[in-house]
Amino acid sequence: MRWFKWQLGRQNSGYRKMLLAESKRFMFDCWLIDIQTGVEIREHTDPVPKGFTHHRINMVLIKPKYGGNAQKIVDFRIIDLPRIYYFRPDIEMHRVCEVLGGRMLILSIGWCKKTLKVTT
Numbered sequence: 001m002r003w004f005k006w007q008l009g010r011q012n013s014g015y016r017k018m019l020l021a022e023s024k025r026f027m028f029d030c031w032l033i034d035i036q037t038g039v040e041i042r043e044h045t046d047p048v049p050k051g052f053t054h055h056r057i058n059m060v061l062i063k064p065k066y067g068g069n070a071q072k073i074v075d076f077r078i079i080d081l082p083r084i085y086y087f088r089p090d091i092e093m094h095r096v097c098e099v100l101g102g103r104m105l106i107l108s109i110g111w112c113k114k115t116l117k118v119t120t
Contacts, residue, residue: 006034014039015096020107027052027112034105035068040098046089048112054090056110059083067100 002019009015014036021030035041048054060083087094089110096104 009033009041011041011044013042015041029110031108031110032105033058033108034103035064035096035099036103037064037099037101041096043093043095045091045093048090051115052090052112053115054088054110054112056087056089056108058085058087059107059109060085060104061107062103062105064099064104065101067098068102068104069097 003022004018004020006016006018009017016034018032018034019029020032022028046054046056063083
């Protein structure tokens with residue numbers, strides 16, 4: 001079982017993640033992401049199965065003292081709340097800048113939706 005255990009993140013940059021909830025049937029997951037001083041998450045997109053779109057809400061639970069800005073390369077903040085971000089990680093490049101002091105803790109909730117086929 002991989003729930004409630006820290007594991008290294010996919011980007012191999014030093015951040016850790018812990019799976020809190022997951023449903024393969026409903027294509028949903030919930031992670032706790034821990035980014036310590038000196039660590040960043042490099043620019044990337046997240047893969048998604050063909051015929052689906054990927055949606056994610058990240059909530060910053062602990063802000064670092066310095067650095068650690070979460071960024072979508074273009075217009076990251078769609079919901080105008082200081083610590084809550086909604087974005088489409090399958091099509092939008094995103095990253096977290098290096099944490100320069102303290103640590104950053106993020107609650108990340110993601111889900112996939114089946115795309116609707118439009119016929120004309």
